[in-house]
Amino acid sequence: MAGKAQKEISGGMGQPQAHDSAKLHVSGEAVYTDDIREPAGCLHACILKSPHAHAKIKSIDVSACAIPGVHAVMTAKDIPGANEVAPVFAGDPVFATDEVFYAGQSVLAVAAESIGIARKAAHLAKIEYEELPAILNVHDAMRSEKYVGDPYVMQQGDSAAGLSGAQHKISGALDIGGQDHFYLEGQIAMATPQENGEMHCWSSTQHPSEVQHLIAKVLGIRDHLVTVDVRRMGGGFGGKESQASLIACVAALLANKTGRPVKLRLDRDDDMIMTGKRHDFNIRYDVGFDDTGLIAGIEFTQASNCGMSADLSNAIADRAMFHADNCYFLENAKVTSYRCFTHKVSNTAFRGFGGPQGMLAMEYVIDDIARKLGKDPLEVRKVNLYDAKGALKNRCTTHYGMTVEDNIIRDIFAEIEKTGDYAARVKQARDFNAKSPVLKKGIALTPVKFGISFTLTMLNQAGALVHVYKDGTVQLNHGGTEMGQGLHTKVCQVVADEFQIDISDVRITATSTGKVPNTSATAASSGSDLNGMAAQAAARTIKQRLVSFAAQHFNCAEIAVSFHGGMVTAGEETMSFAQMVSLAYVNRVSLSSTGFYSTPKIDWDRPKAKGRPFFYFAYGAAISEVIVDTLTGEYNILRTDILHDAGRALNPAIDIGQVEGGFVQGTGWLTSEELWWNEKGELKTHAPSTYKIPTGRDIPKDFRVALFENENSEQTIYRSKAVGEPPLMLGISVFLALRDAVAACGPEGCLPPLQAPATPENVLKAVQAVRKS
């Protein structure tokens, strides 16, 4: 730097850089898949859904579908390749063959000149069904032992002994509802046949590589003939991890058959009926504890509703088990998981990936213990926490054998208790309740500890591609996809920082299987951890070439070459980055590189159910205060305080956005978002008119969000932490605050049987139950 006053670059790491598309979002110029100008002759597709949850298909007659404007009708037998779009284990056909397994399953598809014609034509198909009995909930599935994967157990110590020797015992159960992703942009793809048997597809997917692979598979061609691009999604949340494949494959199949571009956009009803959701769970628990609330033994039985196929359910159910402890050391614990088959849509990834359900049950148990003992739940929480980072003793091993080395929740508690004025507000709520017969207040402080990494170790890898152009600008690609989480912005910040150029000189283009191959889904909160590192590696490779070249060219030591504030210094010489680059070009230095990253340290032995599935944990805590109308069950969130751990934030503005958005989404899951099926297994909440995600008025009246200042103890990009999923589980504080308010209607020590979601109806039911007890 040689003492020269140099400017700082704009948009480096740690800066609250605006989303790279923010200006396009507000002007309406951001292009989503449906906004791409269709190639001439583009056809529109419609999928015909099964009306039955379970039935034999006796015959399919599509002769009536051939109305004017129709170009193709496809059923299972017209598929040139495999009739399969499953991500891992087989079982997700493109089109049903001789049996349908859920109401909404795809049976056939039509491509026509307009969506109206396609829809009309699809419904002209004559399909004879013979209805069969259907399993529609986990209880029936458990009774008939129908699973999509083998039951699985994680344990440590001796839970039976722990339970039998305990001073106190509680057994209980909790129903936890599912959740629709309700990304604002529905599932969509547009496929265009290319020369020589190639296929191009724009897909709104979190997993372009898988879409590429599955298109090849259904077409019966090799992967190198298919290119999948995605610039941005209008929200994903896990719903476009595996479930975008069907849409893209149907579009590609029809494009292949007609030789014309085909767009398939599900309308909202089809989207919600046809695609999977967050798993609903029933979790039973037995817990034994002493007078202080310390857990002596605990057993959980988790039954998850996977729907009609495995999809990603086994990994999701595993994660529910991994998070059964949340922040608490469970010396004697056994977690048993059943992956139930039902005749419903195959449930799938959703922000938190099973973690939220496992964690909610644990927090519910803590709440039970505290109520039974007449203690503040926070006290019971503290008694059971894992040892703190830097002070590990003998309470630091999870029930799957991983040492929790980085536990900072005690520090987070200490801070939020103070800033959130917890004790005083608990007292105020109690005083209020004593005087208020109709309205009751409730308050809860809940923590989150969330494991970061794909638990399938193989997936923890990423690639990036960086090009530096002669004018000093950079184009960047990586395997991650942008769904609103700000990943592209963060990765641009990494590269800008690395080259020390303004972020405006770095441009990310659409994610493409043609640029970075064999990518993992953008999921598991790992987007910036993985892709940030890969992009950094690519940039460093180029930078190193520049350093070597400059050292040689200017005859100085490599160490004397530095990049700062848009300038490059080499010994005595200082020039702009662009000048340096152009000089390197003239001297035939390669200005393009790939980068690769694979997460270190992780090691998970699934058969033994022991190991280190996670690179690190992210933490957070929230205090929520609610008010409940005990005549109707309606409620309001009065205030929420959040303190969340994003490590050393790569972009504090984006991270705060993830925290707030995640919290509100988690709150929606546990409050107003109720999925309702009728007795025939038809989803009746398949549009925003009936499925109620939070609106602006549902967020806490007083909403205070802060990031907990610290650094990741592991070597992640900029020492940041993943922030996509963990904050969702802060919504548990609202659910338990509601339970606290309900408890105020019953006798001391009552355990309100509040089920999730806590709709006004469920709240009123719980109020009535504690009043009777």
Next chain:
Amino acid sequence: MTDKITFLLNGERVTVEGLPPTTTLLQYLRERKRMTGTKEGCAEGDCGACTVAVGSLHGGKTGYKSLNACIALLPTLDGREVITVEHLKSKTGAPNAVQKAMVDCHASQCGFCTPGFVMSLSTLLHNKKQPDGEDVQDAIAGNLCRCTGYRPILDAAHQAAQSEDNAMAVSPDVLKELARGKMFRYETPEGKFFAPVTVEELAGVLAEYPDATMLAGGTDVGLWVTKFHMDLPVIVYTANISALREIKKTDAGLEIGAAASYADAFAALADYDASMETLLRRFASVQIRNAGTVGGNIANGSPIGDGPPPLIVLGARITLRSKSGARELPLEDFFLEYKKQDRQPGEFLEKIFVPEKPQTVLFKTYKLSKRFDQDISAVCAAYALDVQGGKIVAARIAHGGMAGTPQRASETEAFLQGRDWNEETVRGAQALLEKDYRPMTDMRASAQYRMDAAKGLLYRFFLETTAPEAQTQVYGYGG
């Protein structure tokens, strides 16, 4: 001969012919004009991603309101001005105050909802320079965002409100030139669309086409097109008839034209009681209230409409008219059974008359749903008790969501008649609701909850009318 649909789109005059009358504005914008800033998130008026501003001329004045383009049928825009997100930037390309604030506050993540929010807020600020917190919440109650958690959007709204100039570039004078002053007729092979401007014309068209679909705000009918994919061969649009949009206040009461929007009727109706204001605030969203009419809410015969219960207990009477004359009947008599109303072919709803509420009548109405904003009622309750000297001399109670039609609680009413309005009476009345109603279970609520909640609401009514100091509602709690 068909007229051409003529309207202003972002300051430019456009004419349309040949597109089916059921083409939505959203389809037109995205598919024909390739203006893709306006998004489709649901096609049923519930998400706000398609929000546009629409200017209309009424009684010589032009007003700009936010609407859902997804359910607005294109011919209804004839003579109006449509402003989309593409029109907000200044001539030099600078974003407007809302757009700038949304960027500054990090109020977009995936961005798919963003143009809709920008339009809702830009329309709010065009109309109201200094909105308060509730105004902002109302303005975006019909806009869903799945990413941000709303806080930054609310911040952006307040930041933008500080700006000096928040007017959208509009062309009210050109709009005046577009006014036809006579019936608009639009026809394609797919269907006919008539927009009469007088009550007589309306009666005439309906006499000619007794099976025509009447269209007012289209917040129900629009969904028949976009969700149920129905063909509507003949549509008769009522909202251009200024006589049907009038709201008149007299000593006797309030007269609301059948085609008056909820937004226009809001203030007059809210006068009956503060609880009515809350009900109206919970009625759909600003976009829907800007379009949806009081008449449409009655004429659709829905068992879960929020208008009928309070109007019934207030003693509302409706006027039905056809070419052969008019008749008046009490509102509750209009609802015969589920999906069946006392309306003859060729007849239309002309107006609703709500009598002045006598001093001694205790009136309140409540809505219950899973979510505060933009949700259909699980139960909507309304009560009008004439209590004189502590005794109930007359009782009217009606509920939505408790039966196949909006229905009065006759057993309960009979029980109340003549009793003292006290705890014992209200307990007895709660029990009798079980005789009056057999509600059903569906995705909005179970039968049990509807019944329990109806009892709870009756008790709330008792508390609020006898112990006004009692805190009974979570909405607005804590200011």
